[in-house]
Amino acid sequence: MANNKTVSEKNPLGDLRMTKQRKVVYDVLVEGAKDHPTASEVFVRAKELMPSISLATVYNCLETMTQAGVVTQVNMDREASRFCPNLQPHAHFFCSECEEIFDVGLKEKEAPTTPWALPDGMEIDQLLVNMRGVCPKCAAKNSNN
Amino acid sequence: MANNKTVSEKNPLGDLRMTKQRKVVYDVLVEGAKDHPTASEVFVRAKELMPSISLATVYNCLETMTQAGVVTQVNMDREASRFCPNLQPHAHFFCSECEEIFDVGLKEKEAPTTPWALPDGMEIDQLLVNMRGVCPKCAAKNSNN
């Protein structure tokens, strides 16, 4: 009979416990889904739900969940990492005007590697795409000046 | 007559001086073109050509040249920035086995945005692509185990 727990309970963290702190951190991320908060921003929001939580724990939880594949760590340039709960394959777009980050999905039937001339035999495990520019809202705002 | 210098001398740094230190740093980058060294690696190599150069200067030169568009700063995850003198549009591939970085060019007639479903009105100024996986050499090595 042994350990049928992992099968029946489908803990998204696998063998790791879904502790109170981890739940809070995850909820914060899902709530601000469009948002891509940094660890410190997650910390501030998490404290509203659990005032005793520590920054170290937020870092630990974010790392744990990243490892478990529940969230993605987004690095743009040298800025603080941001975290994203969207598990679909997508690129990140940073608007240099409003400084928000947007998810950009793949077109139907397209692979992100398509435009690239990959040498024969190269195996791609991961592909990250970061864009920078002006988002539709800001672009519109600019054009009717 | 005034200042016809920028026109006639085509200094790739524009108005900025091509100093002895900047030349050394640039030479190091071009020499190890395939290499994508970090600032500290550039520093070590630069010292061979100019033992008196300082790390601060290497950082300054790299930033200057990045601003001037002569080199590109490559950021993979949270690791130290690397620097690349290849001005052609290209992606970066990190081999998790040999830990080297390779340039990956665009296919003919392809644009890096092709596979992405960009919302109407979004203006892209810059697009960065980082890949991770196993390079052809390492993949071959693995398969004839």
Place this chain on the structure above:
DNA sequence: TAGCCTTTTTAGAATAATTCTAAGAATAAT
């Protein structure tokens, strides 16, 4: 060339995000 102004270099201090450490708390296993 001498004097002046601007740019660049330099060593070391400061910064900021992240990771590490070690001890206590929570949870699970026996």
Place this chain on the structure above:
DNA sequence: ATTATTCTTAGAATTATTCTAAAAAGGCTA
């Protein structure tokens, strides 16, 4: 209940990078 394991926590440590302020170099004009 006892023990073992995992998790949380505060604070110290780390690391790449940026900042600071003073000296050096380079350019320009008289």
